[in-house]
Amino acid sequence: MKWRCPLWGHLHINFSVESQMRKKNKFRAVTSHHLAGYMFILPWLFGFFAFTLVPMAASLYFSFTDYDIFAAPVWSGLANFAKMMQDEVFWKSLSVTFIYVFFSVPLRLIFALAIAMLFNRRAKMLRFYQTVYYLPSILGGSIAVAVMWRRLFMSDGALNAVLGILGTPTDISWIGNENTALWTLIILAVWQFGSSMLIFLAGLKQIPESYYEAAEIDGASKITQFFRITLPHLTPVIFFNLVMQIINGFIVFTQAFVVSGGTGDPMNSTLVYSLYVYQRAFKYNEMGYGSALAWVLVLIIGIFTAIVFKSSSSWVYYESKEGQK
Amino acid sequence: MKTGVKKALLALLVLVSVVTSLALIVACGPPPKVTMRVAWWGNPTRDERTNKVIELYQKDFPNVTINPEFVSWAGYWEKINTQAAGNDLPDVMQHDYAYLLQFVSKNLMEDLTPYINSKKISLDGVSETYLSGGRVGGNLYGISLGTNAVCMVYDPAILAKAGITAPKNDWTWDDFVKIALEVYAKTKIQTLPIFYTDPKVGFENWIRQSGQSFYAKDGASLGFTDPALLEEFFNIQVQLLKAGAMVKPDVVYVNVTITEDQFSKGNSWVQYVWSNQIVATQAAAKKDLGIVMLPRIKNPTRAGTYLKPSMFFSVPKTSANKEEAAKFINYFLSNPAATKVLLAERGIPIINSVRDGIKTNVDPVTQQVFAFIDTVAKDGNSSPIDPPDPAAGAAEVLNAFRLTAQDIMFGKTSVKDGVAKFMKQANEILAKNKK
Numbered sequence: 001m002k003w004r005c006p007l008w009g010h011l012h013i014n015f016s017v018e019s020q021m022r023k024k025n026k027f028r029a030v031t032s033h034h035l036a037g038y039m040f041i042l043p044w045l046f047g048f049f050a051f052t053l054v055p056m057a058a059s060l061y062f063s064f065t066d067y068d069i070f071a072a073p074v075w076s077g078l079a080n081f082a083k084m085m086q087d088e089v090f091w092k093s094l095s096v097t098f099i100y101v102f103f104s105v106p107l108r109l110i111f112a113l114a115i116a117m118l119f120n121r122r123a124k125m126l127r128f129y130q131t132v133y134y135l136p137s138i139l140g141g142s143i144a145v146a147v148m149w150r151r152l153f154m155s156d157g158a159l160n161a162v163l164g165i166l167g168t169p170t171d172i173s174w175i176g177n178e179n180t181a182l183w184t185l186i187i188l189a190v191w192q193f194g195s196s197m198l199i200f201l202a203g204l205k206q207i208p209e210s211y212y213e214a215a216e217i218d219g220a221s222k223i224t225q226f227f228r229i230t231l232p233h234l235t236p237v238i239f240f241n242l243v244m245q246i247i248n249g250f251i252v253f254t255q256a257f258v259v260s261g262g263t264g265d266p267m268n269s270t271l272v273y274s275l276y277v278y279q280r281a282f283k284y285n286e287m288g289y290g291s292a293l294a295w296v297l298v299l300i301i302g303i304f305t306a307i308v309f310k311s312s313s314s315w316v317y318y319e320s321k322e323g324q325k
Numbered sequence: 326m327k328t329g330v331k332k333a334l335l336a337l338l339v340l341v342s343v344v345t346s347l348a349l350i351v352a353c354g355p356p357p358k359v360t361m362r363v364a365w366w367g368n369p370t371r372d373e374r375t376n377k378v379i380e381l382y383q384k385d386f387p388n389v390t391i392n393p394e395f396v397s398w399a400g401y402w403e404k405i406n407t408q409a410a411g412n413d414l415p416d417v418m419q420h421d422y423a424y425l426l427q428f429v430s431k432n433l434m435e436d437l438t439p440y441i442n443s444k445k446i447s448l449d450g451v452s453e454t455y456l457s458g459g460r461v462g463g464n465l466y467g468i469s470l471g472t473n474a475v476c477m478v479y480d481p482a483i484l485a486k487a488g489i490t491a492p493k494n495d496w497t498w499d500d501f502v503k504i505a506l507e508v509y510a511k512t513k514i515q516t517l518p519i520f521y522t523d524p525k526v527g528f529e530n531w532i533r534q535s536g537q538s539f540y541a542k543d544g545a546s547l548g549f550t551d552p553a554l555l556e557e558f559f560n561i562q563v564q565l566l567k568a569g570a571m572v573k574p575d576v577v578y579v580n581v582t583i584t585e586d587q588f589s590k591g592n593s594w595v596q597y598v599w600s601n602q603i604v605a606t607q608a609a610a611k612k613d614l615g616i617v618m619l620p621r622i623k624n625p626t627r628a629g630t631y632l633k634p635s636m637f638f639s640v641p642k643t644s645a646n647k648e649e650a651a652k653f654i655n656y657f658l659s660n661p662a663a664t665k666v667l668l669a670e671r672g673i674p675i676i677n678s679v680r681d682g683i684k685t686n687v688d689p690v691t692q693q694v695f696a697f698i699d700t701v702a703k704d705g706n707s708s709p710i711d712p713p714d715p716a717a718g719a720a721e722v723l724n725a726f727r728l729t730a731q732d733i734m735f736g737k738t739s740v741k742d743g744v745a746k747f748m749k750q751a752n753e754i755l756a757k758n759k760k
Binding site for chain 1: 399402403406407409410427428431433573574575576577578579580581582585717718720721724727728731732735737
């Protein structure tokens with residue numbers, strides 16, 4: 001779902017250009033100019049209608065039906081949603097996902113910001129290091145990552161070898177233990193900090209050097225500079241990253257899938273919500289129930305995104321807005 | 326007003342372009358000669374061999390073009406289910422015993438009996454034992470591509486080191502526990518839980534030995550009501566775990582490749598597999614293996630092991646090339662050149678002459694498997710296969726069983742409570758099959 005992020009940006013630009021144009025030609029709404037524009041985005045529009053909007057509408061309908069793929073869907077009203085309330089595994093996967101989001105999102109952002117700060121200076125080979133640090137994000141849900149995570153966190157894995165050297169030998173299988181398995185996934189998420197890091201880096205480069213120089217002259221320490229200059233200027237970027245990462249966190253699937261082989265083992269302790277949707281829809285052929293589960297997730301993500309947006313006015317600082325006042 | 330018209334025109338334009346691009350995708354019609362789709366789930370070896378047979382077939386029948394569709398097991402059923410929903414199933418599809426009934430009950434599969442009667446598919450001299458798995462209500466919906474049976478493989482070197490004689494096919498679960506404890510006492514090598522990735526396969530053998538079956542005949546409940554045998558199934562494993570002789574659950578229930586598993590690593594003396602997995606198991610473990618049937622329970626009323634079609638070839642009802650599909654299946658099953666390529670990768674071939682024809686071409690491990698299947702086929706060593714899994718809920722029951730095994734092995738629940746909870750849960754899930 002990473003590709004949505006640049007699109008977001010484009011959409012934003014689109015709207016702002018359009019609004020400017022509207023101001024100029026209030027009475028000439030559709031011009032040949034517009035038409036050309038629509039023709040250009042036609043492939044995207046096609047993709048959006050065929051692969052996003054129509055399937056979403058269909059799944060909304062299916063969520064109120066009993067549908068096993070083979071036979072036509074049968075309307076069942078709110079039965080799927082009522083079933084959820086009784087469904088132990090639904091609640092389990094919900095709690096797994098909340099723990100995952102609650103820890104992985106802040107940790108990933110802090111990590112991404114720290115690395116971005118490290119890169120925000122002139123040094124040799126910087127491009128090379130940036131690429132290297134972005135690599136984990138590309139590896140994403142590949143099987144190689146699953147193998148590597150096992151090698152790290154199995155009872156005879158690398159982590160225990162290191163612990164043994166440090167004098168605290170253990171034979172815990174971190175990846176197979178109910179209490180620690182989810183944490184290996186959270187660490188995996190933090191490790192894949194690349195995209196947030198690049199966005200932070202772009203944000204850091206926007207902060208005028210002169211602010212820091214002025215602060216230095218006034219005798220502000222590096223820490224004060226960070227909290228008084230860097231952080232406030234970064235709030236729009238933090239806001240953007242936070243929203244994107246919360247969404248990405250709630251829909252996490254691939255990592256959990258490859259590490260547990262799609263089972264959510266051990267004892268459903270890594271059964272993230274999307275994995276449960278997948279189990280219901282594609283393994284048990286309960287498309288109706290699966291769709292209902294998916295829409296509950298949409299609702300949850302909507303609520304959290306709305307909360308972050310609502311709260312943004314009190315902590316996100318836009319320089320341009322300040323200027324207009 | 327004018328704007329409105331223009332907007333409408335624009336919308337129309339967008340719609341037209343969307344429709345044309347859709348039409349373009351759909352309109353790529355079939356070329357004049359026969360084009361068929363053949364689908365299977367596989368592994369690299371199977372994919373390579375099957376593709377080679379398809380090549381041979383196209384050389385022998387130049388008018389036929391075959392488009393192969395092959396993916397992994399999990400991806401296969403997602404793909405096939407989607408195709409089924411879209412009336413777009415291939416002409417020949419590999420099928421599995423677990424899903425056959427589901428597809429037949431939705432009226433998606435073609436009865437192949439006429440093609441066998443007309444000798445389009447020639448199955449002369451094939452024993453009914455090998456065919457019955459593909460039958461539903463007297464009709465034949467799938468033709469077995471190979472025969473399979475559950476077994477245990479063990480490492481003879483470990484047993485020799487512990488001074489234990491290798492198990493015989495008439496051993497009991499008491500013997501199994503004794504051997505496991507002794508191996509651990511003498512070598513510190515442990516025992517893997519019984520069929521830990523799909524424990525139902527293991528317990529099915531137990532319950533069948535008692536004359537019952539895992540699912541009831543109508544599929545609307547479990548086939549047993551007395552929890553005693555299921556409790557015993559878990560009790561012996563908990564006993565081994567408590568004695569330290571069983572591999573710890575946090576090591577067992579991790580998704581690993583075959584080369585990383587505890588048997589390949591030499592941490593378990595035993596592994597539980599279907600006979601068509603023995604070759605791969607041996608290749609991963611890189612050591613000589615012994616093959617033995619699953620042990621007997623106390624006072625069995627019949628053999629628990631059965632011959633299972635490892636997979637079928639089936640023809641969907643929607644196929645436009647059913648005659649050609651049958652011709653291909655026949656070639657696949659009996660053409661000497663084709664069978665020499667396929668060997669026993671999909672299980673032991675069902676046609677006697679094919680089996681004899683390739684016996685000398687296969688490696689020593691596969692010959693071991695041939696011998697094992699011959700043993701299982703002997704009277705008294707196997708009993709007839711149960712009907713295919715219920716149409717609805719089977720996957721959910723399997724997962725519930727898997728999770729129950731984990732709960733018990735991790736000590737989250739007692740054997741008694743775990744078993745009771747599972748039986749209640751399974752019966753609730755299966756109740757939707759009531760008619």
